[in-house]
Amino acid sequence: MQRHFLAAALMAAMALPAQAQAQAQTEPLQIREVGSLHVGGRIATLEGLPEKEITFSAGAPPTRMNPNGEFQVEQMYAQYIKLANPRARYPLLLWHGGGLTGVTWETTPDGRPGWQMFFLRAGHDVWVSDAMERGRSGWARFPEVLPGEPIFRTMGEGWGLFRLGDQAGWNRExxxxxxxxxxxFPLPSWDQFMKQGVPRWATTDRQIQAAYDAYVQAACPCVVVVHSQGGNFGFTAALNAPDKIRALIAVEPSGAPPQAADAAKLKDIPHLVVWGDHLADNSFWSKVRANIERWQGQIRAAGGAADTLDLPAMGIRGNSHMLMMDTNSDEIAGRVQGWMASKGLMK
Structure with a gap:
């Protein structure tokens, strides 16, 4: 019952009038500013590494390269688009998942506008970031700076993990x-989606969290939307800066703070967790969901709001882990927008 206890109420609260949604998604945007920043990081010093002779460009003379010295490392990148007349009270920060970058939110693999554009048209200033060690945030040497080595996701791994089908249904053809x-999911565009994949580490959570915490200090007060691996970073960022985050929306988060975390810090920060379909028969996601529901229970027990948007319980079937790319992505975004409006986050 707990999984579905809000389904009927949330369906009514989150469903924006269809006419209003359609109008918002076709009006011209008036942009005040487009910019970017890097936040966080530190200076690392490397010593004792051998010099190498490198040719940087075809036809150029070789250069002796000394890899020792000071390096800027562990920073993260974010781009913002600010509207001339935003209708939301706070900027909306979109945080991606594991092995991905901020591209997650920009354009769907089959070429439709992504959630970045949806929420801009809904009246939000929107910030899209690349986590530390991804995309435009840049790498650092490993294992000298980033411990261990990067993980590379195969094309077939995500087929089952992201719940397009059973893992046995993957085929190269x-x-x-x-x-x-x-x-x-727009199935003919799976190969196009996999072009977004980047290496990730399984050993850098501390550094990623530090960069996200610096990001919150630079960009907020704000509303944060997280996906997958970004979930635990968002939950923890709210714990670390409850005065900065006004609401947190977790789209299929894959992790949550431990039982010992002080959920009472979040009693004034409304949370929404969004789930797609085909979780029950997936052992990984079933365990993940149980952990997230445990954390939601802690928030509610501490007097906070932790709502659930269970799409199958609302009769919306077939959504994958990549909800923001599925063919009904705008419908889901509309329900998220309705939830934000119901929490007083619009002007």
């Missing part, structure tokens, strides 16, 4: 791939 019959 697109015509032979087997997806769930009701899958909402």
């Amino acid at each position: 697109p015509a032979k791939r087997v997806a769930f019959p009701d899958s909402r």
Whole structure:
């Protein structure tokens, strides 16, 4: 019952009038500013590494390269788009998941406008970031600075993990791939989606969290939307700066703070967790969801609001882990927007 206790109420609260949604998504945008920044990081000193002779460009003479010295490391990058007349009270920060970058939010693999554009048109200033060690945030040497080595996701791993179909349904040949019959992911664009994949580490959570915390200090007060691996970073960022984050929306978060975390700090920060379909028969996601529901229970027990948008319980079937890319992504974004409006986050 707990998974579905809000389904009927949230369906009514989150569903914006169709006419208003359509109008918001077609009006011209008036932009006040587009910019970017890097936040966080530190200076690391490397010593004792051998010099190398490197040719930087074809036809250029070789150069002796000394890899020792001081380096700026562990920073993160964010781009912002600010509206001339925002209708939201706070900027909206979009945080991506593991092995991905801020591209997650920009354009869907089949070429439709992503959630960045949706929420700009809904009246939010929108910030899109690349986590520390991803995308435009840049790497650092490993294992000298980043411990361990990067992980590279195969094209087939995500087929089952992101719940397009059973893992056994993956095939290198697109015509032979087997997806769930009701899958909402734009299946012909799976290979295009995989071009977004980047290496990630499994050993850098501390550094990533430090960079996100610096980001919150630079960009907030704000509303934060997190996805997958970004979930625990968002939950923890709210614990670390409850005066800066006004609401947190977690789209299929894959992790949560430990039982010992002080959820009472979050009693004034409304939380929403969004789930897609086909979780029950996936052992990984079933365990993840149980952990997230434990954390939501702690928030509610401390007097806070921790709502759930369970799409299948609302009769919306077939959504993958990549909800913001599925063919009904705007419908889901509209319900998230309705939730924010119901929490007084719009002017």
